[in-house]
Amino acid sequence: MGKIYDVIILGAGPAGLAAGLYAGRSRLSTLIVEKGKDGGQIAITDEIENYPGQIVEGESGPSLIARMTEQCEKFGVDRVSDTITSVQLEGDVKKLCSSKAEYEGKTLIIATGAFPRPIGCKGEKEFLGKGVSYCATCDANFFEDFEVYVVGGGDAAVEEAMYLTKFARKVTVIHRRDELRAAKSIQEKAFKNEKLHFMWDTVVEEVTGDGILSEMTVKNVKTGELTKIEADEDDGMFGVFGFIGRVPNTEILEGTALELDKGYIPTDQDMHTNIPGVFAAGDVRVKSLRQVVTAAGDGAIAATQCEKYLNEL
Ligand code: NAP
Secondary structure, eight states: OOOEEEEEEEOOSHHHHHHHHHHHHTTOOEEEEESSOTTGGGGGOSOOOSSTTOOOTTOOHHHHHHHHHHHHHHTTOEEEEOOOOEEEOSSSSEEEEOSSOEEEEEEEEEOOOEEEOOOOOBTTTTTBTTTEESOHHHHGGGGTTSEEEEEOOSHHHHHHHHHHTTTSSEEEEEOSSSSOOSOHHHHHHHHHOTTEEEEOSEEEEEEEESSSEEEEEEEETTTOOEEEEEOOTTTOOOEEEEOSOEEESOGGGTTSSSOOBTTBBOOOTTOBOSSTTEEEOGGGBOOSOOSHHHHHHHHHHHHHHHHHHHHHO
């Protein structure tokens, strides 16, 4: 029989890594399972201005995450890179299964985060990586001196649009309303940026091109007017970055006894879900503020509650 961990953590973003740190420091046998790169969405964030103490000039999401990972490893947390395809959440031992292995734990912390919401236009999937992107940090350099469009009007869209102005010749934010949702302080900076332009009351209907994105049809939602945008002849291409919110990573939990609310996991203030021994932390949870600082706080609470649960078993 394989090892039964005290705590299994699904996901190595800030919530999962904070949970790992706290569980490891409590000398609980702990396993973190992550299918991709550590960091979740932070791994693709260029600047983190609002994590307390984060004032090191030029520090990015990946470097902050690298330190969190190192700190976790220091406290003896086991790590595995695997894609979980099914879970068994009820009973005293929780089971996570992939195509190659089965992992067992007395408690489980779900910290699977959320992924970028697709723009929802025709051709989006086909041109992903060929002009369509959801990650400015990853792809901005491909658009050095080209034109770029950013879809969305929240903090992420406006901040990433400003970041893209460091690379692109011109950046146009396409927003479905006539005012931004982004924080006023972010808006103020954006409106001062000469490379940044705005296309209001507009949605993207279709992206197309000959192998690489070079044409887009947008619609004015007030007048219904359709406009075709073509790449500059010398460029032959442009970029479209989508930042219109996120979707929780809970597909594998659908159909289980775990309660979900629009895909997010409801918890109490101590990160308990409706199933004993199963906790949730970070962006995957129903909450009002999805930030690195709140994810890390959730992870710390969840791990502490695992210890309490185990002591009471
Ligand atoms: P968000 O705040 O939910 O904004 C999503 C934006 O996309 C909104 O402007 C929304 O338009 C638009 N949108 C949604 N669905 C759309 C669709 N189908 N078609 C076109 N546009 C659509 O998401 P976010 O910007 O990713 O931010 C998520 C959370 O992270 C927020 O709490 C945010 O404050 C936080 N965040 C903070 C920072 C920071 O503080 N530095 C940076 C990034 C993110 P409407 O406005 O019309 O609804």
